[in-house]
Amino acid sequence: MPLKVEFQFDFGSPNAYLAEVAIPGIERRTGVKFEYVPVLLGGIYKATGNMSPFDSLRGIKNKPEYQALETQRFIRRHNVTKFRQNPFFPVNTLMLMRGAVAAQFEGVFEPYFRAAYHHMWEEPKKMDDVEIFRNAFISSGIDIDRLIARAQQDDVKKRLIDLTNDAVSRGAFGSPTFFVGKEMFFGKDQLRDVEESIVEQIRQPVPKTA
Template structure:
């Protein structure tokens, strides 16, 4: 049987955006269906003592340049064409992530997710500005007022915290994080191993992920 496969994401992570671009291909090749799990990256950083590459790479000679090179290699490998650096990075994503949980509860997650990534990393905007946030989603045809109202409910806020705490308890320290069954993989560059693990746990041959 195909194992449970999870993609733990925060809209504020450019690497999570890039990794997600590759997910449909993996699903097609393996027959797996990824479960999209919203988490608060800031909450994970706080709980684990970690920090974003934006902060951790500051002042280090050569490493940021190499990371940029690896990102360009990934973009070419997966034919990523719409990604743009967000000039307002880092963006506070608390409302974006609460709305992601709300959108799941309202069965409108897919269009909300696509619109959020579009306005964060394809036509980048300052999505922690309430007016920019609302206008962006309205322009994408999303009933954001309904979703944002639902996002203020206590059960939605609690659910997002629970998902974040659960991620930490299972070993997560950043985003993107993937789980294939009980096996954890961190980072976009581990997608080959993610695909291989799906195939192996499904009882198939070794994956030929690219």
Template sequence: MTLKIEFQFDFGSPNAYLAEVAIPGIEQRTGAKFEYVPVLLGGIYKATGNMSPFDSLRGIKNKPEYQALETQRFIRRHNVTKFRQNPFFPVNTLMLMRGAVAAQFEGVFEFYFRAAYHHMWEEPKKMDDLEIFRKAFIASGLDIDRLIARAQQDDVKKRLIELTSDAVNRGAFGSPTFFVGKEMFFGKDQLRDVEESILEQTRPVARTA
């Protein structure tokens, strides 16, 4: 049976962006293939009573500085060169995430995904502003008006809700979340464990005579 490996993401999470940069290396080393699963981070926070680091770290002495240090270490370790902090953070990602599901339905997910991350975390923009959103994707060469219309259809909205609810039911409380089979891992700093779990679960079982 093929091992199912999921990367559950929301475009609004800078840590999900950083984690995704490291995924191709893991795929190359392990021969595994990640499934990209869009979820609505705001919905996960609401369902679990969690909050974003932007809110939870506010007013805590030393911890935000340490988190920033860890981020820089990750960036150096994985040679992340394009990441830029979004000055409009936090951005409401409902439109972006519905667009991701619509793009999956329409067979243009990879193109949409790369463009969305580019305009959120490489050349950051206020991507919850409809006109800015449209102009950004048009500049990337996407027929974004078709995807915007598709994203308003009930099956897209329902699918995003289902994916988000399923994530919560399986234990997710934030993004990025990874599932390797039934094993859950949270956060970019768990990628080493994700890779180790993939190798363990795909290692051939020795047969006894």
């Protein structure tokens, strides 16, 4: 059975955006494709009692500054050129994430995904405003009215809930979370370990069956 590697993301996480920039390089080097799994970060936080760094770092001396430094190091290491901080952060991503599931169901996930990240972290907008959301996707050539309607259907809503609950049941507490087989890794700074685990697991000998 091929090795399953998952990238669990929420468009509201800047670290998930940055991590995704590095994924194509890992795929080229290992020959393993990542599965992109939309989850609702707010749901994960509620289920685990976690909170975003935006909240958890407030009032802590030195740590926010160090995390900003680490982010700049990551940006330089991976030659990230398009990232911009979203001035409207944090953004409620329920519409975006339901849209991602709808786009998967409708076979248009890749263009939707690229447009969503573009309007969240490259030309940042307040993407929890319905009109801004709609106009942004229209400007990127996405048939967003069809996806908005699809996103209101029960199977889409249930799918996002199920993916989010499954992530929590397997140990997730934030985004980005990666699974390499059964091994979980959290955060963009674990990508080196993610790649090492992929290489290690694809090299393991397949057990012989009787």
